Structures are given as C-alpha cells and as structure tokens.
Amino acid sequence: MVRQAVLYGLALAAVALLLDWLDYSHAMRLHSTEFYVLCIAVLFVALGIWVGHRLTPSPRSAMFVPNAAALQSLGISAREAEVLTLIAAGHSNKVIARQLAISPNTVKTHVSHVFEKLEVASRTQAVDRARSFDILP
Missing domain, CATH: 1.10.10.10 (Winged helix-like DNA-binding domain superfamily/Winged helix DNA-binding domain)
Known part of the structure; x- marks a missing residue:
C-alpha cells in the first residue's frame, strides 16, 4: 500500500513538473500553441485510458465454477x-x-x-x- 502511494505521488509530481515545463516554454514562446494543446491532449488521453483500465472490472474467466x-x-x-x-x-x-x-x-x-x-x-x-x-x- 505504501509502495503504491509512493508511486502515485511520483507520477503526480512528474505530471506537475511536465505541466510547469509546458507553461514555462509556452510563456517563452519556444513552440507554437498547437504543440502545447497537443501535449495536454495526449496527457489527458493517456490519463483517461489509465483511469478507464483501473476502474473497469476485469472479465471473469470463461470457466466459472460456483462457490x-x-x-x-x-x-x-x-x-x-x-x-x-x-x-x-x-x-x-x-x-x-x-x-x-x-x-x-x-x-x-x-x-x-x-x-x-x-x-x-x-x-x-x-x-x-x-x-x-x-x-x-
């Protein structure tokens, strides 16, 4: 449980760092606005896929045996x-x-x-x- 919390914390920190970097580089106009929109869209698509995978129950095996x-x-x-x-x-x-x-x-x-x-x-x-x-x- 502690390991999972640490991993989620590290992932959240990495995402926060990525968003700050995107904000900084957008303020410095290093790339076009479409690039930043694309990065954020890809981030949210990946987050949606991960959350959907975690929340969707795995199907039971074809050979169900009653308890x-x-x-x-x-x-x-x-x-x-x-x-x-x-x-x-x-x-x-x-x-x-x-x-x-x-x-x-x-x-x-x-x-x-x-x-x-x-x-x-x-x-x-x-x-x-x-x-x-x-x-x-």
Whole structure:
C-alpha cells in the first residue's frame, strides 16, 4: 500500500513538473500553441485510458465454477441455484417454469426460498448478493 502511494505521488509530481515545463516554454514562446494543446491532449488521453483500465472490472474467466461452500452454507439446493441462474438471466417466472418443466407456483416457491436464504427482498438484490458470494458469474 505504501509502495503504491509512493508511486502515485511520483507520477503526480512528474505530471506537475511536465505541466510547469509546458507553461514555462509556452510563456517563452519556444513552440507554437498547437504543440502545447497537443501535449495536454495526449496527457489527458493517456490519463483517461489509465483511469478507464483501473476502474473497469476485469472479465471473469470463461470457466466459472460456483462457490459450492457458499451454496452449502446458505442451504441453497441445486434446483434453487438453477432458478437463481435463470433469474440472473432476466427470465420471468413463466419462462423459468417452461425451461425447467415445473409449474409457475413451484418457481414462486423456489424464488421465495432463495430470497429468504439470501436475506433479500427483490430479484436484483438476490442476483447482486449471489454474485458477491460467487454463486453466479
């Protein structure tokens, strides 16, 4: 953590030094104004790319394996996990019932059990909580 703070501090100092040099050389009219605009534009493009790379989460690997320990500790059955996966895909209860060849009332029961076990009140919260436990990709 300290090393990262030192590196960020050095990078910030280097950028500040570069900006001061650009300001000084612009005041002395060493180069045309377009050169300074280009330098600052390149600096901000590089900063934007770096920030975007740091803030964008890396994609998960293609081979996602659900956290079996979390499933077991929460008491989520295999069928409830299937229903949760289909909820995450955005399917309605009727579509889930058709895909799993069960009645819509059974789907409602599974959904209510999943909500209870994850301690949530909505489908969105269930998906978020399941992703936080690495149950869903």
